[in-house]
Amino acid sequence: MTEHVMEQPQTAVPVTQPDFSGAILGLQGDVLHGWAMDNTQQEHRPVVEIFIDGVSVALVRADQYEPSAPGGDQFHGFAVQLRQRWLDEGRLITAQIANQPFVLEGQLTLPVNPGEDSAGIASQVWHTGGLRMSGWCWDPKSPSRHVEVTVREGDQVISKVTCNEHNQALAYRASSEHGFSIDLPWELADGRLHVLDIVNDLGQSLAGSPIRLCCRPEGIAGLLQRLGAGHRAETLALMEQVAKEQALRLPNSAGWQHYPQWFEAFQRLDDQPPPDFEGKLGLLILSDGDSALEQISLKSFGNGHPGVYKIITSVPTDLLSAVTQLLEGGCDRILPMWAGDRLAPLALAHLSALLDDGSEWAYADCDRDGPQGERSLPWLKPVWDIDLFIGADIFSPGAIYSARILEQALRLLTADGAHRPLNWHDLAAGVALATENTNALVTHLPRVLYHRAFHAVASPEAAPPSPQRKQALAWMCQQLSSGATVSQVADYPSLLRAHWPLPKALPRVSLIVPTRDQYKLLRTCIEGLLNETDYPNLEIIVVDNQSSDPTTIAYLTELKTRGVKVLSHHYPFNYSTINNRAASVTTGELIGLVNNDIEVIDAGWLKEMVAQVLRTRVGAVGAKLLWPNRMVQHGGVVIGVNGLAAHAGNNLQQRDPGYLGFNQITRRQSAVTAACLLLRKSVFELVGGLDDIAFPVAFNDVDLCLRIQQQGMHIICTTFAQLIHAESASRGKDKTPEKQARARREQENFINRWSIHGFVDEYYHPCMSVDYISGPYGGLSLGLSSGAMKPRDSRKAITRQ
Template sequence: MTQETPSRPPIGSLIASKRRRRDEGVGQTPRPRPPVPATGLQLTLSRAGEQAFEGHAFDPEKPDHRLIVELLLDGEPAALQRAESFAPALAGIGDGCHGFRFAVETDRLQHLGHVGVRIANLAESPVRSLDLANEAPLAARHPVGAVSWPGGLRLTGWVRRPADGGAPPLVEAYLDGERIAHASADAWREIAEGGAASIEPAFTLTLPRFLADGAARRIDVRQGERALSGSPVPILAFADGLEAELTARSALRDEAARAALFDLACPDAVPFGAFEAWDARFFPVPAGPRLAKPLAVAAIGEATAGRKTLDAPASSGQVGAVLAPDGGPTRFDAGDLVRFLEGPGASCPVIVLALAGTVLRPGAAARLAAALEADPSAEIAYGDLLLAGPDGPATPLLLPAFDEERFREQGSAAFAFAMKRGPAIKAARRGIADLVRLFLAPLEGGGGLSAHLHLPGAAFVLPEFDLPALNEAFAEAITAHLAARGIAADIHTRPETSLPAIRIRRRSAARPTITILLDAATSPEPDIAEAVEALEASRSKGRVELVVLARGADEVLREKLKLDGIALLDVEPREGYAARLGRAAEPLESDLLCFLDARLRPEGADWLEEMASRLEDPRTGAVGPVVTSPLGAIVEAGLVLRPAGRAVPAFRDRMAGDPGTGDALHVARQVSALGKACLLLRRTDFLAVGGFDPLLFPHSGGEIDLSLKLRALGRRLVVAPDAALVLASDVRETESRAETRLRERAERLLFARWPDAFASDAFYSPLLDRGPVPYSGLAWPPGRALARRSTLAPARPIPPGW
C-alpha cells in the first residue's frame, strides 16, 4: 500500500532550497566547529544575580557523567546539587548539560565574605571562590529561558517574566534561518534554580505539520535576540506517529510494537485552537451506524430553537418533538415526554434529549444509540460537547467517563445525551421532568456506575445560553435530585464560571472522629513545631486527634507534644513511607484517617470539614485537596495516569484561581488517583484494601496503588477544590539515583498490576494530549474512541520479587 506524499507548502520549498544551497556550499561560510574541551576537571563559578551563583562542572574524560557540586559559604558546606542544567559555555560539547545554579538567602549573604564551590566527595577537587566584596551581580547572565522537546511537533519551555510586567514575551522558532512558528508565553511554570523557585511565563510552540516527515531536524528557539537554553532542539516527528508509519510499510510491520513505545515516550499534540483541522483529519463526517429502528429526538425549550435541533438529522427515519419549557430552561412536562414515547416514538428504542438549539453532529446520535443497543446494562450514553461562542469557532469540552461528583456540580453532559426508551418512560412516570434529573435518574432509581456510557468524540454543539438562568435551573434540579435520594445538603451557586456550576456541602448527622497522621519523618524539628501549630485550629474544633511521625525527636519536642496531647510515633532508621504510615494507622480507632505531609499548611479553617463532608457519600473512598506552592502554582489537584505506570499531576501548569480546562478546578471532580501530600479516607476502607503495600511500594507509588484498590472496590476518588493547602517552603528535594531506581521500579509494578487503568485513564479523555502536561492540547493521533465506563477491574497478582 502506498501513500501519496502531500505537496510541500511554500515555506517548505523555501527551506528545502536553503538546505540544498547550504549542503552544496554555495555562498555559505563554513560552520564553526564545536569547541574542543580542555583537559582536566573543569569547575567554574560566577555571580549571576543578587542571590544567584552559577557555573559548570565537567570532566572531559567522562563527558556523560554528571558531577555533584558542593556549595561553600565562608568555607563551610551548605548545599549539594547535581550539575545537569544546560551551560552555554559547553554548547557543542555533548549535550552541554553540566551547569549548576545555587541561590543564597539575602539575610545570609549580608554576613558572608566568600562563596565557593567544589566537587563533592573528591579529595583532589579544585575549589572556586568569589570574594563578595569585589563581585557585583551580573544580571545579564540570567538564562533567558529554556526549551525542550516533549515529542511530536511541539516544543515547550519558559522565559523570564518581563521586568515591566508588560505583555507576555514572544517566543520564535527558526529552521535554517527562517521563522516557522511563534507563540506567546501566556501560561505559567514554577522554575527551581539553585534550590529557589520562581514563577515564570511558559509557552508551547506548535511546529508546522510538513515537518512530520520522519526526518531529524534541529530547531533554533529564541526570545528576542537570545537563544533559549536547550536550543537548537533536535526533533523527530511522523505524520500519524511512528507506529502508523511502520504499519503502513509491509517490510517494517513487525517493528510496529516497538514503534508504539516511541509514540508513548514522545507523544504529539496540537493546540485546542486547531480543533477544526484536527476534527476533520481524524473524525471525518461519518454516515453513522445503520440502526434497525428509528431514533427519537426531543428538544427541551422554545419552539424556534427546538426546530433547529430537529432540523439536524440524527439518523434516517428519526421521530422528533419539541417539549415546551415548564418553569425553567431544562424543565418540561413529564406527561409530554410519556405521550411522545408512547405515541410517535413508540417504535424508537432510544431517545436523544437536548436543550433546544443544540445541534446534533452528523452520525453522532446514531453512534450513541448503537452503543446503548449493544450494551444491555447501559441506560444513558453521552458524547463530548462543543460550546458555541458569540464569535469564532466552538470550544471543545472533552468529558471524562461518568463522573458523578462533577456532573452533580457542573452542568455539561446533562444538557445533551441519549437514553433508552424504557428507563426514560419510568423516570418520567416517577415525576422526573427535568433534563438534568433525567440524566441522573439511574442514581435515583438505585442504579450504579454501569448505567452511563461515555463515547469520546464531539457529539453535540450546545447553543449560547443565559448562564444565570441556567445556573438557577441547574441548582434547582440538583436540589430535587439530592432530596429524592434522601441526601441533606447546602447548595450554593459558584460565580465566575463558563458553565453552570454549584457547590454541594453535605450535612452530617454526627461529626466523625478524625486522626491526622502528620508525616514529619524527613522534617527538621522547627518545621514540625510549625506544622503542629498550623493544625491547632482544626484540633480545637473537637473530635480531631493528631499523631506525629518523626525520626530522632529530641526531649524538648517530645515534652511539648506530650503537654499538647499529641501522640508521637518514632520512625525507625530505614522505615519507608508505606511501612511507617501503615504502622501508625493500624492501632487507631477513629472514623477517618488523614495522611498529611508536614510541609503543608491549611488555607482556611474548614479545609478538613470540607473534605470530610465529601465522605458523607458512602461510595466516596478518598478525598484530596488542591495543593499550591508558596508562589501560588498548583502542585497537586489529582493525578492523571499515563501508560507505562506513570502518574502526572493535573493542572501543574496553572496558578491558584485558574478555572482549569472546562472549569475543572472550580468544581469537585473524580480522578483515577490522588497524590500523597494529603489524603483523607475511612479507616475501614484503608484496612479493607490492605492499606499501603510496603513490599511492592515501600517509598513511592503506594498512594497510587491504594487509590486504584479503592476504585476497584467501587469507591470514588474526589478532589475537593474548596479544601486548599499550601507548601510551607519552595525548597526542592533532589532525587538520588537510588530513589530514581525505586521510583522507576514502582512505575513498572504499577503498570503490571493495573494495566487497564494506565492504558486509558477513565477520567481523562483519550482525545487529549498524552504528554507530560495534561489538558494542554489535542492528541495527534487521538486514542481509541470506544464506549467506556469509570469502573475498574481488580489488580492483577504479581509474584514476590517480580
C-alpha cells in the same frame, strides 16, 4: 650497564597547567552562572557540582555559551537555577568539578551584593531538540511584567515571543507564568549550522544563548515525502524506528488545536454499518421558538429516519406536557436536543442501541460547530459521576433516556402533588436522582455524536448563571441527604458546589504525619492542624522516623505536652509501614494521611473532607493541593499516564477553570494522593492498609485507592479543601542509584498489578493523551486501540481491575 647523563645547562622549570579551570561569575536572580573547562580535553564538557554551605544542591554540565570562558569554542559555560529557599537560608556558594578536588574560583557570600548580580533579568534558554527551544525569563524588579524575547540570526529577527507561559522551573516563585516555547521556522532545517542569539527586551542575552542549531530537512516530514515517492517497505521500517526514538522525547499526542483533523481521522462513523435497535424513539426539540434553529436540528436526522416514532418541540422552561405526550404516545426512549444542535450521521442508531443492551440511559461525547462548520471545542466525558454533574452538566448534550428512567424521574419530581412548570434542569436532576436511588446502569459511548450549535458556550464555566439549575440541584441534593445545600462557585457562578451536612457529633479524625527532621516544614504543618483547622474532635499522631536535628527533637518533645502523640519509628524509611503502624493505634473513626510538607490555608478544609467521606459509598477523599506559588500540584490522579499514573492539573493556576471547569468542581477520580487523604478506619482495615512490600515509597496511595474501588466505593477529589503542598520537600527526589532502583521496582509492581491486567481509568476519557510529556488533559491520543471507543458503563468504573 651504566647510563651516563650529560650535564645540561640550567633552565627555568616549566609551569604545569592544571587539569581544570573555571570560575563562578555571579548570581542572576536565582540562577548561578559560571564556566568550567577540562584543559587536557577541551572538547569535553565537565559536570560542575554546586554547594551551599558545603551541602551539594545541584549538578550542571558546562556546555553553554560563555564568552568570558578562555580558549576553544567558548561553549564552556553553565547556568543552574537554585531554590530561593536555599538562597534565603544559605551563607556561602561554592562549586567544584564533580568527582574532582578542583574548586572553581569566585565563591559567593549570601546574600549577594547588588554589584555581584550579573544581570537585571533572570533567565534560561534550552534547545529542546529539532526546531524547538524553550526557557524562561523573569524581571525581579518588575515581577508581574512579561518579558519579550527575540531570536536573531545575525541581524535577522527569526522570532519573537512573550514570556507568559507556565514553566515548571519557576514552580516555587510567586508566579510561574514567565516561561516560553518557540517553534522555529522550517526554513532553518536546511542542514547548515545556524547560530541563534536569544535576547530579552533590554537587549541582554539569555543564559544559554547563543543556541547552535543544525537540522536536516528529513525528519518524519522528510520520510513522509520519501514514502510518497516510493521506497515504501524500507521507509516504513525506518519511520517505525525513528518514531520509537522520538516517542521518548516528544508528546505522543496531538494538541487540542488539531482537533478538527483528529476528528476526521478517529471519529467518523460514515463508513461503519449502523447497529440495529428496537423500540420507538421520541425526539424532544428544546426551542425558544426560533424555527431556523429547529430546522438545523431536524435536518441532521431527517423526518423519515428509521426508528423515529414521534417528534415534539417544546420550550425548555415547561416540559411536562411534551414529555408526557411522548411517553403516553408509545415512545420507549427519548432523545432531547437543543434547537440548532446537530446529530452526527448514524448517531441515533448508535445511541439507541445502547438502551437495548440494558442501560437506563446513555450518552455520547459532543463538540461545537466552528464558524465554517468545522469541528471544535470537544467535551470528552468520563463515566457517569453525580458529583461532577452537580458542578456542571456535561452529560446531557448527546444523551438518550429510556422511558423507565424518565417515568421514575417524573414521579420523584411530582411526589409532593404540587402543579408547577417543569424545566429542563428539573428533568435532568430528576433523572440523576432516579439513577442514584436505583443504581441504574448508565452507559457512555466515547464517540463525538452530538454537535452543539456555533453559538453554544465553549465550556460549562462560561455559561450564564442559571437560577433554575441551582434550584433543581438544591432539590436533588436535599433528596439525597437531608440538610444538604447548594451554592455557586466563587469566580464561576455557573458552576455549583454541594454542601453535604455534617452530623451534630463530629466523628473523631486521627491525622497521621510522618517526619524525619525538617523542623520548619513540620512546625508549619502541625501548627496549621492545631491552630488553623476548624475541627474540634482531632487526634494528631506524628511518626518520628529517626530524627536527629536537635531543633526537631525539641519541638517533638514540646508537642507531647500539647496533646500531640509522637510515635517513634526507628527503622529505615518505608512510607507504607509508617502509616500502617500509626493507623493501628489511632482512636478516630476517620484516618487522615498528611505529609509533613502540608500547609493549612483554609480553616474549613477538614470539615469539607469529612462531609464528603461520610456519604454513602464514598471510600476515600482527596484535597486540591497547591504549590507554594498557588499552581495546582494535585487535582486528582489519572491512571495510565505513561503506563503508570500522574497528577491532574499541574499546568493550572489555583483559580483557572481547567478542562470543562474540572479545576473548580468536585468529582470522582480513580485515585488521589496520600499527601492529604481521608478515609474511614474500617475501610483502611478492610483493604489491608498500604502495601508496604510492593510499594514502600511510591504508588502506595494509588494502589490503596484502586483496591478501595474494587470494594464498590468511590474516590472523591474535592476542590473545596485546598492546602499548600511543597511536594517532596521533605523526602527529596529519587536521585541516588539505590532510590532509582527502588523506584523502578515500584513502577514495575504497579504495572504488573494494574496496567497489565487491564485496569482502565473510567474517569478519564480513552481518547485523551496518556503520554507523560503532554500529561492528563494535555492533548488527544494518537494511539487509540480498537477497544478504546467501546461503550463504558458506570458499574464497571468501580469494579474493574
